Amino acid sequence: MHAHRRAAQNGATPAPVTAIRFAVTALGAALALVVSAMSLISLRVARQVITPARRLPDTRLLDLDTQAQTVTLTRTPDTVLPGRYGLFTTGTESYVKIGTVLSSDEETVTRKLLTHVGSDAELAPDAAFSGWYFSRPDEVHLPWTPELIGSAVGPCPAWQFPAGDGTTWVVQVHGRGATRSEALRAVPAFHALGITSLLVSYRNDGEAPRSRTGTYALGATEWRDIDAAIGFARRRGAKRVIVMGWSMGGAIALQLALNSAHRDVIVGLILESPVVDWRIVLDYQAGLMRLPAPVTRLAIDALGSDWGTAFTRAGAPIPFDRLDVVSRAGELRHPMLILHSDDDGFVPSDASHDLLVARPDLVELEVFDVARHTKLWNYDEERWTGAITSWVRRHGLAPAGADS
Known part of the structure; x- marks a missing residue:
């Protein structure tokens, strides 16, 4: 007691106070390191989300x-x-x-x-x-031609499979990290219905030209390349266009339904394992990676903000609100068939169910289980083909004279 009093009288700091200050300083430094580490991880995750994926061994x-x-x-x-x-x-x-x-x-x-x-x-x-099964167009054993579709980023390669009288087309939009080969599985089903298939590429997918940033916008810009493809179809005689999107291609298809200059010829959407709300998908993926919630929130904030673009090099923020089609369900005008597995394992089916609840007048949901992500055709080709065929006919979208 006397020593403490003498230290205070002499202007010295008592030892316990010094120890507490040191501990607080050390704790602050440790927290700063933790925050810095979490920030770096978040920015790395954000960058990975928009970087075109390459196929990795699994x-x-x-x-x-x-x-x-x-x-x-x-x-x-x-x-x-x-x-x-x-x-x-x-x-x-x-x-x-x-x-x-x-x-x-x-x-x-x-x-x-x-x-x-x-x-x-x-x-x-x-x-x-x-899940592609077919990797090249000749493997489908149907007539096809290679095409180039002019878009704002340059010519985008496509495959056209003519069918029927050429007035009804389906434009196929592949998913993230995939190419147009992903959609080859669907060609025979539409050919049997007399519907011409156009399998397209879009910016940064490894086949179409690269954008200035070389990054995905998760559907916010890619839809413009598909809009150009619909214009191509119109010039080739298409009167009615169905848009089918796979995974991220579903997000692109939904943006087309909301923004396309050719909405008047779009007669319906078919979505296979689609991304309907990116926040749900990113939260789910972060959970699989066992990332802490603050890391996930910061990554999404970085992707969606102006400040984050300096680190992600995306060029512009990702407009998550605009890409959340459940919240924009009232703007939808086209009939829609969603095929989704509740055991998807990559893109959870929650938002697909939510979209059905929001727009039961437009949306039909064919729920699979076990089938996993974009592998519904592979798992049960008969059911998958039957669901699409019956939906097309029920909405009167098959050309007259198509096989019944």
Whole structure:
């Protein structure tokens, strides 16, 4: 007590006070480091969201039996799915088709090869499982032509599959990190209905020209390239246009429905595993990555703000409110079929259900389970094709004389 009193009288700071000040300073420095680290992570995540994705391996090829024509992969929620799929590989084959699950255990799954692989084949272990099934337009075995569609960023490659009398078209819009090959699965179903298919590319997808920033706008700008494709279809004789969007292509299709200069010829939307509200998707993805909520909020804030563009190099903020179509449901005017799996695993189906509740007069929702993201055709081709076919006919969108 006397020592403390003497220290105070002499102007010195008592030892306990000094210790507390040191602890507070250290804690402040630690918190600053934590905040800085979280900020860096948030900005990195924000940048990844808008950076065009490249295909990454998501399974390993454990065994290739060229005599039995089978392939054994590591088991994942995708590789064990029933149905027909594709496998991106490296080596003597770049892409192979795979079919029936022949056997599986807790760690592996063996499937039938649908692409013949020769005995001299050499494939690297790293592979990527794909729902595309078809990788090239000639694999569909229907007449097609390569096209170039002029847009604000330059000529965008497309594939046209003519059908019927050429007055009804479907414009197919692929998703994030994919190309127009993703939509080849849908061509036979529309061809049988007498509907011409136009599979398009858009800025920054690796096939169409690059924008100034080279980043995705999550549908906020990409829709303009698809609008140019609808103009192309009109010049080729289209009187009615259905827009079908896959995953992020669904977000693009919805922006077309709200903003297109050709809304008068759009007669309906078909959305496969669509993004309807990006905030829901980003929150879900952050949860899968086990990111803290503050990191996720800061990443979304960075993407949606002017200050964040300096770090994301996006060129302009992402207009999340404009891309939230549930909140804008009252502006919709076109009938819509949504196909979505409640076990999507990438884009949760919550917003698809919300859109149905908001606009039951326009929206029909075909709910799958187990099928995962954009793999509904692969999982149950008959049901998928039947849902689209019946919806098209029910709304009178099939050209006269199409197969019944």
